[in-house]
Amino acid sequence: MEAKKQTELLGTQKISTLLRNLSIPAMIGMFVMTLYNVVDTIFISYGVGIDAVAGTTIAFPLMMIVMAVSAALGMGGASVISRRLGEQRGDEANQVFGNIITMIIIVSVGGLIIAFFALEPLLLLFGATPTTLGYAMDYMFPIMFGTFFFSFGFATNNIVRSEGNARFAMMTMVVPAVINIVLDPIFIFGLNMGVQGAAIATVISQASVTLMIFQYFLSGKSSLSLAIQHLTIKWNIVKEVLAIGMPAFVQQAAGSLMMIAINNMLIQFGSDFYVGIYGLIQRILMFTIIPIIGIMQGMMPIVGYNYGAKNFERMRETIWLTLKIVTVCAIAITLLLVFIPSPFLRIFTSDPEVIKEGSTAMRVLFLTFFVVGVQVVAGGLYQALGKPKQALILSLSRQILILIPLVLILPHFFGVIGVWMAFPISDVLSFGLASVLLYRDRDTILVKGKDEDKDDETDSPDVAAPV
Numbered sequence: 001m002e003a004k005k006q007t008e009l010l011g012t013q014k015i016s017t018l019l020r021n022l023s024i025p026a027m028i029g030m031f032v033m034t035l036y037n038v039v040d041t042i043f044i045s046y047g048v049g050i051d052a053v054a055g056t057t058i059a060f061p062l063m064m065i066v067m068a069v070s071a072a073l074g075m076g077g078a079s080v081i082s083r084r085l086g087e088q089r090g091d092e093a094n095q096v097f098g099n100i101i102t103m104i105i106i107v108s109v110g111g112l113i114i115a116f117f118a119l120e121p122l123l124l125l126f127g128a129t130p131t132t133l134g135y136a137m138d139y140m141f142p143i144m145f146g147t148f149f150f151s152f153g154f155a156t157n158n159i160v161r162s163e164g165n166a167r168f169a170m171m172t173m174v175v176p177a178v179i180n181i182v183l184d185p186i187f188i189f190g191l192n193m194g195v196q197g198a199a200i201a202t203v204i205s206q207a208s209v210t211l212m213i214f215q216y217f218l219s220g221k222s223s224l225s226l227a228i229q230h231l232t233i234k235w236n237i238v239k240e241v242l243a244i245g246m247p248a249f250v251q252q253a254a255g256s257l258m259m260i261a262i263n264n265m266l267i268q269f270g271s272d273f274y275v276g277i278y279g280l281i282q283r284i285l286m287f288t289i290i291p292i293i294g295i296m297q298g299m300m301p302i303v304g305y306n307y308g309a310k311n312f313e314r315m316r317e318t319i320w321l322t323l324k325i326v327t328v329c330a331i332a333i334t335l336l337l338v339f340i341p342s343p344f345l346r347i348f349t350s351d352p353e354v355i356k357e358g359s360t361a362m363r364v365l366f367l368t369f370f371v372v373g374v375q376v377v378a379g380g381l382y383q384a385l386g387k388p389k390q391a392l393i394l395s396l397s398r399q400i401l402i403l404i405p406l407v408l409i410l411p412h413f414f415g416v417i418g419v420w421m422a423f424p425i426s427d428v429l430s431f432g433l434a435s436v437l438l439y440r441d442r443d444t445i446l447v448k449g450k451d452e453d454k455d456d457e458t459d460s461p462d463v464a465a466p467v
Contacts, residue, residue, distance in 0.1 A: 015302070015317050019325075023298030025170030026161065027290055032177035034286045038347070039181050040198045041283050043188045045348050048135075050276040052195050055135025057279030058128045058263055061256035062114075062140055066147055067154055068252030069107050073100050074155030076245020079383055080237075081159060082301045085223060086308025093223075097159060098230020099237045104151045111147025119144060127263040131272055138196040146203035149210045156213050161301060165222070172213055176205035247383055247391035254399035261407045262419055270416040277358045278419075280348045281365065288337065288366075291329045292373050295322055296380040303384040319381060326373030334370040338363050361420045368424040371431035378434040390437055398430035 013021075044052045077100040084093035114122065123136045143150070153172060160169040180201050187197025217226050242249075259282075266274040299322040306315040337344070341362035345355045375394060382391035403426040410418030 015314065015321060018302055019295070019298050019318065019321060021298075022161070022166040022301065023295045025166040026297045027294030028170050028174065030173060030290045030294055031287070032174045034283075034290060035177060035181070037286065038283045039184055040202070041279065042348055043184050044195055044198060045280075048188075048194050050349070050351070050354065051131055051272060052135045053279045054272045054276040055128070055132035056139050056195060056198075057259070057275055057282070058126055058132050059123060059136040059140045059143075060279075060282075061126050061259040061263075062119075062122055063143055063150075064252055064256035064259065066107070066111060066144075066150055068249045068256065070104070070151040070154035071158075071252045072242060072245030072249035073103050073107075073151075074158035074245070075248040075383055076241040076243070077155065078158040078161065078300070079244045079304055079386055080240055081224070082304035082384070083308035083386060086305040094225050094227070095230050095234065096237050096241065097217075097224045098226060099233055100155060100159065100241065101152075101226065102231045102233055103238065103241075104148065104155055107151050108148035111144050111151075115141055115144035115147075126260050127267060127275075129267065129272060132275075135195050138194065139199045142196065142199040142203050146206060149203060149206035153206050153209050153213065156217075158297075159224070160213075160216070160222070161297060166298065168216060168221075172209050175212060176209040179208055180205035243388045244383060244386055244391075246388055247379060247395040250392060250395040251379070251399070254395065254404075258399045258404055258407070261404050265407055265411045265419050266416060269411045269419075273354075274357070274416055274419075277354060277361060280345060280354070280358060281361055283348070284337070284344050284362070285365075288333045288369070289372070289376075291333075292326045292376050295326050295329070296377050298322075299377065300380050300384040303381060304386075307385055319377075322377055323374065326377055327370075330373040331370045334366055334368075337366040337369070341366075360417075364417065364420040365423045368427045371427055374438075375427075375430045375434040378438055382437075390441075394430075394434055394437065397433050398426055402426040402429050 041053060041056070044056060077096055080096050081093045084096065119140060120133070120137060123133060123140065126136075128136050153176065157169050157172050160172065183201035183204060184198060187193045187201045188195075191197060193200065216222060217224060262278060263275050266278060299318055302318045303315050306312070306318070341359045342355050344362075345358045349355065375398065379391055379394040382388075382394065403422055406422035406425055407419055410421050412418070414421060
């Protein structure tokens with residue numbers, strides 16, 4: 001009953017209070033998770049060196065591919081589940097959840113195959129050099145071996161949030177982060193295992209949270225329940241989850257392709273030194289995007305639930321409030337990182353050359369970050385509404401259609417600085433596309449108008465193919 005009441009708050013509680021209650025735990029969880037990634041980098045940078053940072057940066061795209069598949073299952077499933085709960089179709093929500101668990105198991109088998117048979121060729125393809133290959137191999141083998149733990153934690157975190165339990169979703173990020181931070185110095189320095197120690201610490205921390213999440217779902221604390229019959233694959237559910245989750249997959253996979261392109265261009269027009277600098281900036285970017293993504297994640301279950309419950313005015317109020325908050329956050333972040341970048345780099349290194357070159361890169365890279373909030377919210381909004389076409393367009397646009405081509409073209413004219421220039425240009429163009437889509441759909445999602453969207457039957461598998 002308590003779990004059901006918690007879910008029903010999505011349709012009754014004051015919007016500002018609800019958005020705060022869902023967003024802040026998401027931000028805290030992401031902050032702590034990002035913190036342990038940063039702590040990994042700090043330990044590796046000071047304990048092993050900038051070449052080791054470059055090696056883990058080369059390896060990171062492969063990890064992002066695993067996260068991309070998990071994101072597709074988690075965010076696609078979360079969207080379907082939140083709408084099923086809003087429509088009071090609890091049994092079907094449980095069936096969706098069970099199918100997601102089965103798909104996670106399949107993904108994990110793929111991770112094991114890569115770990116044993118394809119890891120080195122993939123890392124060479126991603127741009128590993130003789131200097132960085134050993135570091136990349138040492139880091140990624142334990143990570144790929146533990147694919148199940150990463151996939152399960154990443155996917156189910158979104159599902160927990162979809163039923164309105166932001167506090168527990170936060171704990172599923174905080175607990176492994178704390179464990180990882182404690183284990184890092186033990187494995188990296190105490191056992192002298194270097195980057196491999198950092199990876200093993202991460203796998204152990206993710207295994208611990210997997211047990212924690214299983215206990216949550218099996219104890220009756222969730223609105224969802226898991227039974228053996230729910231694990232049987234139903235292809236209409238798989239199709240629906242993947243259709244809604246595809247934009248999340250594309251966005252994460254595009255991030256992987258983007259990193260591969262950036263790493264290769266930095267090596268071609270610079271050296272491994274610049275790959276290491278990008279690795280540091282990427283960690284800083286992970287922190288800066290937290291408030292924007294956290295607010296967007298807080299918005300999604302509210303929008304999805306109220307869309308399913310046909311409470312359209314409440315849905316619109318949530319969207320507008322979210323857009324206002326993320327815009328203010330993005331402006332503040334831009335001012336901070338453009339004008340005072342060096343203190344953030346000094347967290348990771350005391351090397352004056354790294355700080356000098358990194359500061360230049362950050363000033364260029366974050367120049368138009370203030371427009372990022374709108375495109376992030378627009379992508380999350382269309383996913384929450386079960387409109388995969390629009391969400392997919394937004395996911396493809398920034399990284400695949402705009403950023404990667406710019407990364408591949410601009411360095412030929414501007415050298416390494418051309419890689420950094422690609423980011424602000426793509427941000428502005430992606431913002432323009434997101435604004436056009438939101439303006440086009442303003443009558444149904446932004447202003448009081450026609451509440452029945454004619455495109456629902458084609459855009460939303462939930463309407464076209466009920467479970």
